[in-house]
Amino acid sequence: MELIASPPPYSGPWVMAQTWLDLLFAHWPVPPEALRPHLPPELPVDTYEGMGWVGITPFVATVRPRGLPTVQRFPELNVRTYTTVDGRPGIWFFSLDAGSAPAVLGARLTYRLPYFRAAMTVERDATTVRYRSERKGASWAATYAPTGPPAPAAPGTLDHFLTERYALYTTGFGRVLRADIQHPPWPLQAATASITRNTMAPVELPVREPLLHFARRQDVLIWAPAPLSRSRRDRR
Numbered sequence: 001m002e003l004i005a006s007p008p009p010y011s012g013p014w015v016m017a018q019t020w021l022d023l024l025f026a027h028w029p030v031p032p033e034a035l036r037p038h039l040p041p042e043l044p045v046d047t048y049e050g051m052g053w054v055g056i057t058p059f060v061a062t063v064r065p066r067g068l069p070t071v072q073r074f075p076e077l078n079v080r081t082y083t084t085v086d087g088r089p090g091i092w093f094f095s096l097d098a099g100s101a102p103a104v105l106g107a108r109l110t111y112r113l114p115y116f117r118a119a120m121t122v123e124r125d126a127t128t129v130r131y132r133s134e135r136k137g138a139s140w141a142a143t144y145a146p147t148g149p150p151a152p153a154a155p156g157t158l159d160h161f162l163t164e165r166y167a168l169y170t171t172g173f174g175r176v177l178r179a180d181i182q183h184p185p186w187p188l189q190a191a192t193a194s195i196t197r198n199t200m201a202p203v204e205l206p207v208r209e210p211l212l213h214f215a216r217r218q219d220v221l222i223w224a225p226a227p228l229s230r231s232r233r234d235r236r
Helices: 032-038 101-111 158-163
Strands: 016-030 054-065 072-085 088-098 115-117 119-124 129-135 140-147 167-172 175-180 189-200 212-221
Touching: 016 088, 016 129, 016 158, 016 167, 032 054, 054 129, 054 140, 072 101, 072 115, 072 119, 088 101, 088 158, 101 115, 119 212, 158 212
Parallel strands: 088 115, 088 167
Antiparallel strands: 016 054, 016 212, 054 072, 072 088, 119 129, 129 140, 140 189, 167 175, 175 212, 189 212
């Protein structure tokens, strides 16, 4: 797969390849002061025209550790907002639900991410995805589909701000960690969605239709997490 790197150069080899299928981006604007208590103090809340954003992204993931064949395929749903450190736009995850107990355990141990095991089902026909996720205190049900052709987001637009991010931030051992990510620009499509259940966000979402995008497939390489103090040094 042809992947496009984002500077600065990555440190060491990537450790995991993933493919994300039938992904929906559903985004809501949220005042940044509502998001601030949910991020570590070292991480700023990214805003676009004065607003922070909460994204909910259901998809199906396949996972392949470096040097091995694909070992897992499972549904995943993450809840996120955005932050930038040292010029590296990235993602802060409030939660990540997965339909695989080994995936939850592995991600919690290695990436220190807030993964949860959930009961999840995904049904798909030629155009439409029906997606359900349920665990204690958090549930999601939606039917969604693309409505336009795929195209990358133009730099400077809200679509680009929300999707073109090549790092994830997390915490572990009392420090903020960053894991680099590499993938081609998102092939975004306009989308429609009927969201019939949504108790996923840690903050109150506005009573309005979300901004929606769909992507049929994205191929991703992921690096190991590193403390920000190490990430900030010039990489060789």
